[in-house]
Amino acid sequence: MSPELEILAIAIVTAVAAALPGTYLVLRRTAMVSDAISHAILPGIVVAFFLTQDLNSPLLMVAAAATGVLTVVLIEALIRSRLVPEDASIGIVFPALFSIGVILISRGASDVHLDTDAVLLGELAFAPFHRLTVAGVDLGPAALWSMGAILAVNAVLILLAWKELKLATVDASLAALLGFQPLVVHYGLMTMVSVTAVGAFDAVGSILVVALMIAPPATAYLLAERLGPMIGFAVATAAAGAALGWAVALALDVSIAGAIATASGLLFAVAFLAAPQRGLLAQARRRSGQRLDFAVRMLLVHLLHHEDTPEAAEECREAGLFRHLGWREAWTRRVVGKAEQRELVARAGELVLPTEAGRHLANNAVIGFGD
Amino acid sequence: MELFGDYTLRVVALGSGVLGAAAGALGSFAYLRRQSLVGDALSHAALPGIALVFLLTGSKAPLPIMLGAACAGWISTLAVRLVVRRSRVPYDSALGMALAVFFGFGLVLLTAIQKRPDAAQAGLESFLFGQAASLLREDVVVMSILGAGCLIVLGALWKEFKLLSFDSEFGDSLGRPMRRVDGLFTLLLVVAVVIGLRTVGVVLMSAMVVAPAAAARQLTNRLAPMVVIAAVIGVISGVSGAVLSSLIPRLPTGPTIVLVLSAFVVLSLVFAPGRGLFWRWIRLGRLQPAAALNPVLMHLYALSQQHPEEPDHGHGLAVLRTMSPAGADLEQVLGDLQSRGLAHVVGEGLWAPTPIGRREAERSLDHEAEVRS
Numbered sequence: 001m002s003p004e005l006e007i008l009a010i011a012i013v014t015a016v017a018a019a020l021p022g023t024y025l026v027l028r029r030t031a032m033v034s035d036a037i038s039h040a041i042l043p044g045i046v047v048a049f050f051l052t053q054d055l056n057s058p059l060l061m062v063a064a065a066a067t068g069v070l071t072v073v074l075i076e077a078l079i080r081s082r083l084v085p086e087d088a089s090i091g092i093v094f095p096a097l098f099s100i101g102v103i104l105i106s107r108g109a110s111d112v113h114l115d116t117d118a119v120l121l122g123e124l125a126f127a128p129f130h131r132l133t134v135a136g137v138d139l140g141p142a143a144l145w146s147m148g149a150i151l152a153v154n155a156v157l158i159l160l161a162w163k164e165l166k167l168a169t170v171d172a173s174l175a176a177l178l179g180f181q182p183l184v185v186h187y188g189l190m191t192m193v194s195v196t197a198v199g200a201f202d203a204v205g206s207i208l209v210v211a212l213m214i215a216p217p218a219t220a221y222l223l224a225e226r227l228g229p230m231i232g233f234a235v236a237t238a239a240a241g242a243a244l245g246w247a248v249a250l251a252l253d254v255s256i257a258g259a260i261a262t263a264s265g266l267l268f269a270v271a272f273l274a275a276p277q278r279g280l281l282a283q284a285r286r287r288s289g290q291r292l293d294f295a296v297r298m299l300l301v302h303l304l305h306h307e308d309t310p311e312a313a314e315e316c317r318e319a320g321l322f323r324h325l326g327w328r329e330a331w332t333r334r335v336v337g338k339a340e341q342r343e344l345v346a347r348a349g350e351l352v353l354p355t356e357a358g359r360h361l362a363n364n365a366v367i368g369f370g371d
Numbered sequence: 372m373e374l375f376g377d378y379t380l381r382v383v384a385l386g387s388g389v390l391g392a393a394a395g396a397l398g399s400f401a402y403l404r405r406q407s408l409v410g411d412a413l414s415h416a417a418l419p420g421i422a423l424v425f426l427l428t429g430s431k432a433p434l435p436i437m438l439g440a441a442c443a444g445w446i447s448t449l450a451v452r453l454v455v456r457r458s459r460v461p462y463d464s465a466l467g468m469a470l471a472v473f474f475g476f477g478l479v480l481l482t483a484i485q486k487r488p489d490a491a492q493a494g495l496e497s498f499l500f501g502q503a504a505s506l507l508r509e510d511v512v513v514m515s516i517l518g519a520g521c522l523i524v525l526g527a528l529w530k531e532f533k534l535l536s537f538d539s540e541f542g543d544s545l546g547r548p549m550r551r552v553d554g555l556f557t558l559l560l561v562v563a564v565v566i567g568l569r570t571v572g573v574v575l576m577s578a579m580v581v582a583p584a585a586a587a588r589q590l591t592n593r594l595a596p597m598v599v600i601a602a603v604i605g606v607i608s609g610v611s612g613a614v615l616s617s618l619i620p621r622l623p624t625g626p627t628i629v630l631v632l633s634a635f636v637v638l639s640l641v642f643a644p645g646r647g648l649f650w651r652w653i654r655l656g657r658l659q660p661a662a663a664l665n666p667v668l669m670h671l672y673a674l675s676q677q678h679p680e681e682p683d684h685g686h687g688l689a690v691l692r693t694m695s696p697a698g699a700d701l702e703q704v705l706g707d708l709q710s711r712g713l714a715h716v717v718g719e720g721l722w723a724p725t726p727i728g729r730r731e732a733e734r735s736l737d738h739e740a741e742v743r744s
Contacts, residue, residue, distance in 0.1 A: 031464040032408050035471075039574060081648060083589060083640055087463070088407040088581050095578030096633040099626030102500065106621050177696060207415070211471030218464045255482040261475020268468065272458060280457060 003128040015238035017151035022213035034213040036094035038197040038206035040071040042101030068194025124256040143203040150199040211261035222275040295335040300362035386511040387609030393518035393563040395583035395605025402584035403536040410580030412470040413564045416447030418477025501572030503624035571625035582632040589643035608632045671724045672732035685721025
């Protein structure tokens, strides 16, 4: 594989691995925890580095993931004390941990290559340089293997605990009542988020991790009505965003991580505008349909009211309707046309008269707002 | 006092103090409105604005850069508001997405400007982590004017902001333009965040907004004292962080300020009069009843309350089982209660609390109420 394709592969695998736990974060309204975890793992990495003096030691990963879980424990402890609301707890804990990390680095490791901005931003372009070699054989970029393993573990865990995760996400009280231990599920999910964030940060940086965990699932939330399809859409959006960002970054020679975050955001924007049921356009279409429907009813009520009265010749005359209803002429024509198309009115010479179905609808509209 | 003769330190301490005051005061309202993380999102979202201004003007003068940062941050809050209002995406997801996507776009712009990923990141360092030491007199003058402006507007519209924080609907019903007040508040928060970018950087800005408010909230139940205390804590942390980091070599200013702030939060959480964890712990120890709050006893008590006329009206296992978690060993718990004289059998498989049991339950309830208050 060429380095470019290797980067693409790493990007897609990372995006999909992040979208899996991200779906549950979005549904559980704890999306900002991903931001907290991805920043707060810094001191874990630094301490483990001081102990091992080796930037590639797997202990760094373990320590970072443990710090991620510790972050969640601290946040939960603050929330449970009932002294601080949830969002403030997050906003207090992770800057404190991150500060400890930055201070440790600048006091102890400033002569070593452990840059805080590398942690935050990552650089996907360098990922292929770090190879996994076993017995002298080059097996490809190490990041591809580590993220692939994390993706596999995430997928298997979610399949195994599908029912538990779903129940604890949708109705934590019911889950507790049925003996499903939502707290265990919660911490399990948070461990998954931590490990994924740790695996992803040195390839793509911690801020992109946040984009990958939130944006594709949020996009999927606008497209799907059930958990299974939502995860499917999230995975597809994540892969598409990664590929799109990669292509743009390659063409324009810009930050790949940044381009992927931007592409994921753009995909969300597209869904926000054009999602079939929940997009802005669909909402506008639905609203204009309802407006027309309401106008048809008002027209029918008007016609029914004046039918068989002496004024009918004037009040039900098609050309005069707009004046009696106080509508614009073009709109009135459209409403009458719609009513005719639905066979609720029929023309009789100059007059517009309700049909039997139209009378029925008008009566219901007056009496009970029914159909 | 020789310390404050140092020109650089004086500038840095002044800048950090101004930041602490503005962020602390405004953060109090954000805290009460459950919008503590807006500061975090705003500060990240400012990056594309900074990059664009730099791209267009090529200058690093503080005012245009701050203006660009403020515009980008402002747009991000509008995007969050639009998404939350017009879709079912939850607030925190919208916020996190705005944060990460805007920041990513900023990175793209920066790398596009410089065509060299390394160079862009090197320039980014001061934006990410702040570089208080590089603050100049003109920076601090701009920061002070903006910070003072924020506080003046806050004071002038005190009533409106108070309404916004506690009962926005009531404000609507009074005919106040609450949406515009909300927009203005966000604008002030944007300004406060932008002031802080040079000093503490993107990542730690959220602490400047949240932590003083969280500490102050423990110390008072009233808005005005809370805002004042938060501002004072912000100033003390800003100044002492700046002083500490100049006294001790290789101690970066931003993180030091945040750790001082965090110390304030921990102290006030533990020792705040009345509310603090330490006092709560003492009170709990004093009140700890002989019987730990036993759910089965509480259920028996609740059931017996429905028959106040007949204290020995019993209830069967089946009823208790529906009230208890699945798999609970009711027989054993009831046997335990019986041996402690708290519950007794009043008929064929029917249980009721004894008078002692009822008193225990009442004590537990009082205790619970005490803990909750």
